[in-house]
Amino acid sequence: MRKTHFFAVAAAFVLFFAIGSDAAFAQRGGGGGGGQGGAGGGLDEATVLAEFGTIVELIWTDEEEDGWNDIDDDDVAAKQAFIAAFWERRDPTPGTDDNEFRQVWMDRVAYAAGSFREGDNGWETDRGQFYMVYGPEPIVQQESRQVAGAANQGVSAEQQAGTRTLITWTLDPSQNEFIGDRTEIAFGQFERTYSRTSRGFELSQDAFLAGQAVRTYFEDRRANPSMAGPAAVAGGGMGGGAAAGGGAAGGGVAPAAAMTPDQRAMQELMQAGTTHSDLQLQQEMGFIPAPQGNTFAMFNFELGKAGLTFEREGSPGPAALRAFGVLFKKDPAAANGEQYIRDLKIDFNVDPSNGTAEETTTHSFGMTLEPGDYRLAWGVMDNASERMTTTSYELTVPNYAAGELSVPSVIIANAIEEKTDAIDVNTIYDATRVGNLALSTDIDHEFGRNDNLLLLYFVRGLGVDATTQTPNLEVGHRILLAGTDTSIARLPEQPLTFGAIQQEIPLGSVQQLEAGSDYEIEIHIKDLVTGNEITQRVAISIRAGE
Numbered sequence: 001m002r003k004t005h006f007f008a009v010a011a012a013f014v015l016f017f018a019i020g021s022d023a024a025f026a027q028r029g030g031g032g033g034g035g036q037g038g039a040g041g042g043l044d045e046a047t048v049l050a051e052f053g054t055i056v057e058l059i060w061t062d063e064e065e066d067g068w069n070d071i072d073d074d075d076v077a078a079k080q081a082f083i084a085a086f087w088e089r090r091d092p093t094p095g096t097d098d099n100e101f102r103q104v105w106m107d108r109v110a111y112a113a114g115s116f117r118e119g120d121n122g123w124e125t126d127r128g129q130f131y132m133v134y135g136p137e138p139i140v141q142q143e144s145r146q147v148a149g150a151a152n153q154g155v156s157a158e159q160q161a162g163t164r165t166l167i168t169w170t171l172d173p174s175q176n177e178f179i180g181d182r183t184e185i186a187f188g189q190f191e192r193t194y195s196r197t198s199r200g201f202e203l204s205q206d207a208f209l210a211g212q213a214v215r216t217y218f219e220d221r222r223a224n225p226s227m228a229g230p231a232a233v234a235g236g237g238m239g240g241g242a243a244a245g246g247g248a249a250g251g252g253v254a255p256a257a258a259m260t261p262d263q264r265a266m267q268e269l270m271q272a273g274t275t276h277s278d279l280q281l282q283q284e285m286g287f288i289p290a291p292q293g294n295t296f297a298m299f300n301f302e303l304g305k306a307g308l309t310f311e312r313e314g315s316p317g318p319a320a321l322r323a324f325g326v327l328f329k330k331d332p333a334a335a336n337g338e339q340y341i342r343d344l345k346i347d348f349n350v351d352p353s354n355g356t357a358e359e360t361t362t363h364s365f366g367m368t369l370e371p372g373d374y375r376l377a378w379g380v381m382d383n384a385s386e387r388m389t390t391t392s393y394e395l396t397v398p399n400y401a402a403g404e405l406s407v408p409s410v411i412i413a414n415a416i417e418e419k420t421d422a423i424d425v426n427t428i429y430d431a432t433r434v435g436n437l438a439l440s441t442d443i444d445h446e447f448g449r450n451d452n453l454l455l456l457y458f459v460r461g462l463g464v465d466a467t468t469q470t471p472n473l474e475v476g477h478r479i480l481l482a483g484t485d486t487s488i489a490r491l492p493e494q495p496l497t498f499g500a501i502q503q504e505i506p507l508g509s510v511q512q513l514e515a516g517s518d519y520e521i522e523i524h525i526k527d528l529v530t531g532n533e534i535t536q537r538v539a540i541s542i543r544a545g546e
């Protein structure tokens with residue numbers, strides 16, 4: 001293992017997640033389902049009763065506020081009746097079982113509560129309130145940077161030292177007319193919270209209703225209240241991210257005649273389980289730990305080139321493709337047992353020279369998620385021919401902060417390229433993107449005879465030495481003939497004090513490897529603090545003819 005290379009990679013991981021952990025809200029989507037009761041949005045009824053005034057402060061009238069304040073604090077029945085009437089007055093589809101206004105608003109409140117923990121209720125913070133009114137749709141990207149701070153009384157030690165954090169959200173003004181021509185909003189760190197430094201943004205019910213996604217959702221539901229879009233199926237309402245200009249996210253669907261082919265395919269998948277298989281699609285997951293107990297999930301996939309349209313007006317050109325779908329988190333308390341997280345609608349191109357003659361390189365998109373069980377109902381469509389493949393992909397996002405000694409995910413690459421651009425959740429990359437690194441991986445784990453492999457993985461469940469307050473482990477690797485214990489090569493065991501592992505394996509130096517044969521890389525971890533040991537194998541193969 002070349003430690004200089006390892007620490008360069010590890011530093012890139014740390015840098016990305018140190019500045020990107022607050023961006024998880026734009027990647028994870030909104031909180032729990034709206035439900036039918038007064039709480040909704042994943043908040044319990046007791047919280048709603050106690051905090052209703054702050055939850056709806058931005059959208060109620062002065063008269064409603066006075067009416068609420070006139071209710072005796074102990075009169076629960078009167079409070080419940082007030083809340084029911086409050087939502088009923090705003091229901092865009094009166095007479096139906098659903099109240100879409102309440103569903104959307106409370107989903108956003110619940111998301112703000114879970115994502116902006118800054119000492120106050122998340123829905124009372126500046127970031128939470130902007131998110132509740134404008135939603136995730138206008139938020140294209142987040143940047144976080146250190147700026148000069150003032151040495152004022154009452155600020156943190158970091159600020160006293162002369163720096164503070166400034167978080168900037170890049171905005172898509174087309175998503176809400178109340179944004180005007182502004183393309184960003186900034187929040188500056190002050191003590192434990194982030195205060196909005198960009199002024200002039202209206203936080204009101206009118207601004208909420210002006211959101212393109214909200215309007216489309218309400219209009220679709222009025223036109224056909226029984227039409228169940230992706231969010232309605234999941235019981236999660238809106239509150240998910242969408243590509244800039246992507247229209248409604250997670251809110252109903254248009255009548256069938258007005259649907260695009262990908263929308264029709266998603267409705268067929270969600271309502272009837274009908275899948276399409278016009279294109280060859282392979283997929284796998286990769287994971288690495290992220291701050292605050294989250295996990296960065298890499299959705300990797302490859303496409304067969306046989307079904308792609310590379311011709312444009314008689315000349316070879318890139319295939320114009322679209323990835324689309326909905327991500328759900330398994331939740332027994334939600335409708336249908338799933339909680340809506342976010343929509344996926346990303347256009348991308350594949351050049352004829354990309355990958356091999358038969359298939360593309362490994363493409364990827366990624367997002368930061370809470371640990372748990374998820375389902376990605378998604379697909380890829382060739383925009384020219386409208387050929388597509390759709391599928392439901394079950395995945396478990398590991399919790400790196402807890403659990404027994406294990407290696408939840410191993411990434412095998414044969415090249416690493418550093419990038420200067422930050423990861424965008426609404427982008428498909430033609431490599432496996434991790435922070436500012438582009439990793440050349442292969443879903444089939446098929447490599448050239450002389451490739452230099454790079455194994456990247458994180459060990460969870462390690463003990464911590466009481467004296468040094470660091471892990472203490474021993475790591476070993478072997479190459480085995482597939483399905484046997486026959487050792488082809490053994491790398492020296494290494495003592496380490498960290499659980500982030502990068503191991504280089506120069507295949508050209510392993511003389512016994514044969515082209516066209518299958519092998520396994522065995523990983524052996526011994527925790528020297530607890531005495532626990534694990535062994536894990538990852539399959540690889542050597543391409544024929546090399």
